[in-house]
Amino acid sequence: MPLDPQARAMLDAMAAMPSPDFATLRAADYRAAVAAMPGFAPGDSIAAQLDLTIDGAAGPLPARLYRPDDSAGLPLVVYFHGGGFVLCGLDSHDNICRSLARRSGALVLSVDYRLAPEARFPAAADDAVAAVRWVAKHAAELSADPARLAVAGDSAGGNLAAVVCQQLRGSGIALKHQLLLYPYLDCTDAAADSASYRDCAEGYFLSARELDWYRAQYLANPADAADVRASPLHQHDLHGLPAATIITAEFDPLRDQGEAYGEALQRAGSAATVRRWPGQFHGFMSMQGVIDAASHALDAGAASLRQAFTASGTQEAA
Numbered sequence: 001m002p003l004d005p006q007a008r009a010m011l012d013a014m015a016a017m018p019s020p021d022f023a024t025l026r027a028a029d030y031r032a033a034v035a036a037m038p039g040f041a042p043g044d045s046i047a048a049q050l051d052l053t054i055d056g057a058a059g060p061l062p063a064r065l066y067r068p069d070d071s072a073g074l075p076l077v078v079y080f081h082g083g084g085f086v087l088c089g090l091d092s093h094d095n096i097c098r099s100l101a102r103r104s105g106a107l108v109l110s111v112d113y114r115l116a117p118e119a120r121f122p123a124a125a126d127d128a129v130a131a132v133r134w135v136a137k138h139a140a141e142l143s144a145d146p147a148r149l150a151v152a153g154d155s156a157g158g159n160l161a162a163v164v165c166q167q168l169r170g171s172g173i174a175l176k177h178q179l180l181l182y183p184y185l186d187c188t189d190a191a192a193d194s195a196s197y198r199d200c201a202e203g204y205f206l207s208a209r210e211l212d213w214y215r216a217q218y219l220a221n222p223a224d225a226a227d228v229r230a231s232p233l234h235q236h237d238l239h240g241l242p243a244a245t246i247i248t249a250e251f252d253p254l255r256d257q258g259e260a261y262g263e264a265l266q267r268a269g270s271a272a273t274v275r276r277w278p279g280q281f282h283g284f285m286s287m288q289g290v291i292d293a294a295s296h297a298l299d300a301g302a303a304s305l306r307q308a309f310t311a312s313g314t315q316e317a318a
Contacts, residue, residue, distance in 0.1 A: 003251060004279030006291045011281065014205060022213040027086050027117055034087050041289025043095030044102035051090075054111070055134045057126035058119075062112040064090045065142060066101035075148035075309040076107040076139060077179070078132050078164075082155030082283070084184070084214030085116045085124050093154070095288050096298065100152065103302030106309060107144050108152075109135060113160065116218040124218075125229040128160040129167050136173045148309045150177040150242070152301070154285065155254070156214070158183025162232040162261065165241050175242045177308035179301050182249050182282050185233040186257045187215050187225040194256035204251045206282040211253065233261050238268035245304035246274045247297055252282040275300060 003011070020030060048067045053060045068074070077100065081093040090112050101108040113127035132151060139146035153161035158180035165178050191197055192208065201208035219225055228235040244265055248258040255276065262274035277284070280293050285301075288294045 001250070001278045003281070004291070004293060006293070007251075007280050007284060010287060010290060011203070011205060015203075020210075022209050025213065027115075027217055031087055034092070040095060040287050043098030043288060046098050046101050049098070054109075054131055054138075056113065057123070057130040058114070061114070061127060061131065062090060063131070064094075064097070064110045064112075066097050066108040066110070068101045068105055068107070072143045073145045074105065074107050074143065075150065075176070075305075076109060076135060076142065076144035077101075077104065077150045077152050077305060078135055078161075079108050079110045080113065080128055080151070080153035080157030080160040081110065082153070082157045082181075082184075083115075084210070085121075085156045085159075085218040086214055087115070093157075093286065096154065096286060099288065099295070099298045100302050100305070103299060104305040104309075106148075106150075106305055107142060109142070120220040121218050121224050122227070122229050124156070124160060125163045125167075128164050132164050132168060132173065132175075133171075147174070149173070149175055150179065150305055150308060151175055152179035152181070152305070153183070154181035155184050155282065157181075158258070159185055159230075159232060163229050166228060166232055166235050166238075169240055177305055178242050178244045179305055180244060180246045180258065180261075181285055181297075181301065182247065182252055182254055183258050183261070184211075184214075184254050185231065185261050187219065187230045188234065189225070191257060194253075194260075196255035197253045200251050200253040200255070200281075204253070204281040206253060208253060233257055233264070238265055238270065241265060241268070241270050243271040243308060244273070245301060246272065247285075247301060248274070248276045249280040249282055249284060250276055250278050251280065254282060273304065
């Protein structure tokens with residue numbers, strides 16, 4: 001279908017802004033430019049949020065806990081923000097986390113993992129794994145149910161959520177679900193061979209040039225792209241992974257890799273649901289209050305988490 005009219009208006013507004021020169025762009029300058037952009041709607045009201053510090057792979061990491069209500073023993077979702085492993089943080093994805101917490105009925109812990117190029121691969125992946133290990137150990141202190149844990153993330157954060165599931169398989173930490181929102185799952189050159197990468201290379205917010213820039217910032221050695229901690233799509237053994245919900249956007253260069261991962265999970269026997277959001281582009285779920293589809297897609301993602309946690313609770317009660 002064509003671009004949603006609200007998405008089209010948003011892209012037109014972005015096109016009127018100065019474009020970064022990725023040949024000379026510095027990460028610090030891009031972060032400053034992104035931070036200066038107007039924000040979107042703040043997301044849903046929740047009972048409380050708390051900034052805290054958790055253990056990362058190489059030291060403490062900032063994190064933020066979102067509590068939908070005052071109940072004890074709630075399920076908990078560890079959330080990893082997008083931004084190409086280079087940009088964004090707790091504040092940029094505050095609205096997504098608030099909305100997921102309210103709509104799923106789960107605690108959401110957003111993790112401020114280390115960013116490239118100051119901390120290159122595998123720093124972010126190692127931090128993500130360490131964060132989930134920390135949550136599993138400290139769930140009771142957070143008033144969370146340690147038997148109902150899940151991971152979620154958008155774009156690069158979707159990569160980290162998928163990596164966590166692969167790396168913690170067989171660890172004794174039984175994740176109930178992985179919610180991947182337009183995930184960035186393939187850092188190799190092969191990603192450019194997909195139809196969506198070619199067809200959406202320019203003019204749809206996230207460009208092929210920007211993806212190349214992110215990859216150069218994240219990977220100190222280009223050969224690291226083949227490592228499954230950088231490109232979880234290239235993991236050959238996907239058996240025994242948590243059920244997944246993968247939401248892609250129709251006009252997103254990353255669309256095909258997200259859908260390919262869902263199909264690979266299905267072939268491996270995982271309960272994976274893939275939903276392509278029509279008429280939208282990469283990053284649209286952050287644009288609450290401007291693009292109506294953001295709220296609808298978050299409803300769908302939250303429902304998948306709620307269903308996973310409810311099924312888990314029923315099985316354990318039985």
